[in-house]
Amino acid sequence: MGFFRSLLQPRPTSAAIAKERLKIVLAHERASSRAPDFLPTLQRELLAVVGRYVEISEEMIRVTLGNSGDTSLLEINIEIEGAKPKSGGKGPALSAAV
Amino acid sequence: MGAETDLRKDEPIGPVKAAGEAGLAKVIVITSGKGGVGKTTTSAAFAAGLALRGHKTVVIDFDVGLRNLDLVMGCERRVVFDFINVINGDANLNQALIKDKRHDNLFIFPTSQTRDKNALKREGVERVMEELKQQFEYIICDSPAGIEHGAITALYFADSAIIVTNPEVSSVRDSDRIIGILASRSRRAERNEPPVDVHLLLTRYDPARVARGEMLAVEDVKEILSIPLLGVIPESESVLRASNTGTPVVFDENSPAGRAYLDSVARFLGEQREMRFVKPERRSFFRTIFGRA
Numbered sequence: 006m007g008f009f010r011s012l013l014q015p016r017p018t019s020a021a022i023a024k025e026r027l028k029i030v031l032a033h034e035r036a037s038s039r040a041p042d043f044l045p046t047l048q049r050e051l052l053a054v055v056g057r058y059v060e061i062s063e064e065m066i067r068v069t070l071g072n073s074g075d076t077s078l079l080e081i082n083i084e085i086e087g088a089k090p091k092s093g094g095k096g097p098a099l100s101a102a103v
Numbered sequence: 104m105g106a107e108t109d110l111r112k113d114e115p116i117g118p119v120k121a122a123g124e125a126g127l128a129k130v131i132v133i134t135s136g137k138g139g140v141g142k143t144t145t146s147a148a149f150a151a152g153l154a155l156r157g158h159k160t161v162v163i164d165f166d167v168g169l170r171n172l173d174l175v176m177g178c179e180r181r182v183v184f185d186f187i188n189v190i191n192g193d194a195n196l197n198q199a200l201i202k203d204k205r206h207d208n209l210f211i212f213p214t215s216q217t218r219d220k221n222a223l224k225r226e227g228v229e230r231v232m233e234e235l236k237q238q239f240e241y242i243i244c245d246s247p248a249g250i251e252h253g254a255i256t257a258l259y260f261a262d263s264a265i266i267v268t269n270p271e272v273s274s275v276r277d278s279d280r281i282i283g284i285l286a287s288r289s290r291r292a293e294r295n296e297p298p299v300d301v302h303l304l305l306t307r308y309d310p311a312r313v314a315r316g317e318m319l320a321v322e323d324v325k326e327i328l329s330i331p332l333l334g335v336i337p338e339s340e341s342v343l344r345a346s347n348t349g350t351p352v353v354f355d356e357n358s359p360a361g362r363a364y365l366d367s368v369a370r371f372l373g374e375q376r377e378m379r380f381v382k383p384e385r386r387s388f389f390r391t392i393f394g395r396a
Binding site: 028030031035 | 313327
């Protein structure tokens, strides 16, 4: 049985496994290590701005810098589903200058 | 001996010989992140290759405390003054430069065996680099492994970088890291100048193992790192033979690795050269039957 299965599904070569593993680990490392220093600050400030209008917590916002073809892509995901709108007036003022 | 005495004369360094007067001097760092992939072999081969092509070239050892370029270049017994002596003003540049005995265009600048890794102060290195630019067309910087002070100093002044990579996971990962560092921490990056132009040099390549799916192929590494390919150096016995005797491998005319390095130098100088040694050698009928490859 094992013999027939190996005929039908050739096992990937070790070089192919190496390539896949590298692609995955490097995609991850590039995203984190090449991320400019301003990303955490940007995330905090966005949180403060959005927080003026809806109640939002830190884990609902994600800022990443990636690549799409030749262009760099700054991706900002803000999840506001289920977030309650802030009642009246402005929220806390931004502490940092935007 | 004659050449050596000539060199050690205190001749004024300045616009007289000024190869790099018009700002043509180019600084090339040979780097990799990972150790043992062939940086020093490549530095020696590349410097000798550029010299053979008629360019006045100096190769500098940045691996403070672990001096080895002198051995690979075969001039270990001629080291009198070193990089740190020049930086500290204990010797002048021409006292420390060693003229290669095989080629008039080739010079070696040895590093120090001091244990103080931080002896390479950036301002001092900058001063020496500016002085070297007055005399040479190409300045090859042999980087230490790692991403610490020495490696950063070696790449800081670079105009071009040759990323020496083995077709192996840890080497490819470290190369990716060093490419990122070149893009963010080199002087060109700090000054918002055009970026360091980076080249991939794949070394210790074994086409037969690649054909069997046991080794990353050159296309795979190129795709993963996405930088232009300068050359592929085949795994070759001649590399060890060359370092045993202190001869840059390009001086061995029968060496596949030596020829692959010369091709890479030609490509670096803008020539088109077909990639050799990337396909498995066809074994002859007799070899298959009677002998080893």
